[in-house]
Amino acid sequence: MIYQSFAQLYDQLFDTEMYQRWEEFTIKNLPANTNSILDLAGGSGRLGVILAARGFDVTVADFSAEMLSIADQHATEAGVNLHLRQADMQDLCAFPQYDAITCYADSFCYLADAAAVQKTFSEIAHHLKDGGVLLFDVISTYQTDVIYPGYMFNYEDEDHQRAFMWQSFKDDDVNHGVIHELAFFTRDADGRYDRVGETHYERAYELPLLKQMLSQAGFNSVEVGSNFSTAIKEKNPTRLFFKCHK
Numbered sequence: 001m002i003y004q005s006f007a008q009l010y011d012q013l014f015d016t017e018m019y020q021r022w023e024e025f026t027i028k029n030l031p032a033n034t035n036s037i038l039d040l041a042g043g044s045g046r047l048g049v050i051l052a053a054r055g056f057d058v059t060v061a062d063f064s065a066e067m068l069s070i071a072d073q074h075a076t077e078a079g080v081n082l083h084l085r086q087a088d089m090q091d092l093c094a095f096p097q098y099d100a101i102t103c104y105a106d107s108f109c110y111l112a113d114a115a116a117v118q119k120t121f122s123e124i125a126h127h128l129k130d131g132g133v134l135l136f137d138v139i140s141t142y143q144t145d146v147i148y149p150g151y152m153f154n155y156e157d158e159d160h161q162r163a164f165m166w167q168s169f170k171d172d173d174v175n176h177g178v179i180h181e182l183a184f185f186t187r188d189a190d191g192r193y194d195r196v197g198e199t200h201y202e203r204a205y206e207l208p209l210l211k212q213m214l215s216q217a218g219f220n221s222v223e224v225g226s227n228f229s230t231a232i233k234e235k236n237p238t239r240l241f242f243k244c245h246k
Contacts, residue, residue, distance in 0.1 A: 008070065010044075010184075016046070018105075019046045019047050019050060020050075021228045022047050022102075022104045022228075023047060023050045023051065024228065025135065025228045025229070025241060026047075026051065026100075026102055026135055027054070029133065029135055029230065029243045030099075030100050030133065030135075031099060031100065031131060031132065031133055033099075034056065034099040034100050035056065035057050035099055036056070036057045036058075036059070036096075036098045036099045036100070037051055037056050037057070037058050037059070037098060037099065037100045037101070037102060038058075038059045038061060038095065038098045038100075038101045038102070038127070039051070039058060039059070039060050039061070039101075039102045039103070040061050040089045040101060040102065040103040040107065040124070041061070041062055041063070041089060041103055041104075041105065041107035041110075042060035042061060042062050042067075042071065043060075043062055043064070043067045043070075043071070043105070044067050044070040044071050044074060045060045045067075045068070045070070045071025045072070045074050045075060045082055045084070046071075046074060047102070047104065048060040048071065048075070048082050049071075049074050049075055049078045049080055049082065052075070052078075052080035052081060052082055053078060053080050057083075058082055058083065059082070059083040059084075059085060059095075059098070060082050060083070060084055060085070061084075061085045061086070061087045061089065061092075061095070062086065062087075063086070063087070063088055063089075064086075065086050068084045068085075068086055071084055072084055089103070089107075089120050089123065089124075090111070090116060090119050090120050090123060091123065092123045092124070092126070092127050095127050096127070097127050097128060097129045097132070098127060098128060098129065098132060099128075099129055099132050099133075100128075100132055100133050100134075100135065101124050101127065101128055101132070101133075101134050101135070102134075102135045102136065103124075103134070103135075103136040104135075104136060104137050105137070106137060106138050106139045106202065106239070107136075108120065108136060108138055109138050109139055109202040109203060109204060110200065110201070110202055113203070114205060114209065114213070117205065117210075117213060118213045118216065118217065121134075121213050121214055121216075121217035121219075122216075122217040122218070124217070125217045125218040125219060125246055126218075128246045129246075130246060131245070131246065132245075132246050133243060133244065133245055133246070134219065134242070134243075134244040134246070135241075135242065135243055135244075136241075136242050136244075137239055137240060137241045137242070138204065138205070138210070138239070138240050138242075139202065139204050139238065139239055139240075140204055140207075140236075140237055140238055140239060140240055141176045141204045141205070141206060142236040142237065142238060143204065143238040143239065144170075144176045144177065144178045144202065144203065144204040145170075145176060145204075146236070147238055148168040148169075148170070148178045148180075149168065149169060149170040149178070150168070150169070151166075151167070151168040152165075152166065152167050152168075153165075153166040154166075160187065161186065161187045162184065162185065162186050162187070163184070163185040163193070164182075164183070164184050164185070165181075165182070165183045165185075166180065166181070166182050166183075167180070167181045168180050168181075169181070171201065171203070174201075174203050175203070176203055176204040176205065176206075177201065177202070177203040178201075178202050178203070178204075179199065179200070179201055180199065180200040180201075180202065181197070181199055182197060182198050182199070182200060183195055183196070183197040184196045184197070207224065207240065210240075210242075211224070214242075214244055218246060219244040219245060219246055220245060220246065221244065221245040222242065222243070222244045222245075223242070223243040223244075224240055224241070224242055225240070225241045225243075226238075226239060226240060226241060227239075227241075228241060229241060230243050
């Protein structure tokens with residue numbers, strides 16, 4: 001049996017189209033003459049590799065050492081240089097300033113509460129150069145309150161070697177909170193399946209509060225949109241995209 005960790009399975013099964021769309025959103029909204037980019041919660045480094053291949057000086061930071069190990073493998077395979085840093089995004093004191101900072105896949109929604117988000121926004125503002133930009137996305141309260149409760153997604157390979165189960169529930173203890181139960185199954189040579197699972201907790205925030213926190217952190221211009229743009233195109237968007245100038 002070849003054991004695969006949650007991080008490896010997550011990386012293998014994540015929708016690669018999302019990275020392409022994050023790349024497009026990033027490139028479209030970077031300031032002119034951008035060179036240095038910090039990708040916070042950059043995970044397995046797939047977006048970082050894409051940006052580095054375009055010639056940017058990219059640092060990928062993530063809380064998980066295992067994810068960063070996978071990012072190193074992707075960078076080596078692509079023949080690009082990535083600066084990899086294990087870090088908690090609430091404390092960036094060891095980092096320099098950057099022309100741009102990105103944070104996608106609703107990573108801010110995994111922080112404990114609004115105070116943690118506010119602290120992180122302030123840390124990011126401190127580590128952006130004047131004129132720099134923060135680009136990020138978050139899930140909306142519509143997503144947590146309407147879409148996710150009772151949500152279920154199942155996937156299985158055509159050869160039945162791997163399966164993935166995702167179930168989401170409302171978190172009754174947290175306003176706009178949701179609980180995700182994730183489980184991967186990989187088939188052994190003897191036909192039995194090994195299970196690797198995790199429980200993830202997310203919470204969303206009302207748009208006025210997010211704008212207030214960004215303003216308090218020092219961002220003087222905030223553009224908000226949906227569907228990988230800076231314009232809200234739906235009545236009830238499920239994911240919000242932000243372009244914040246320092």
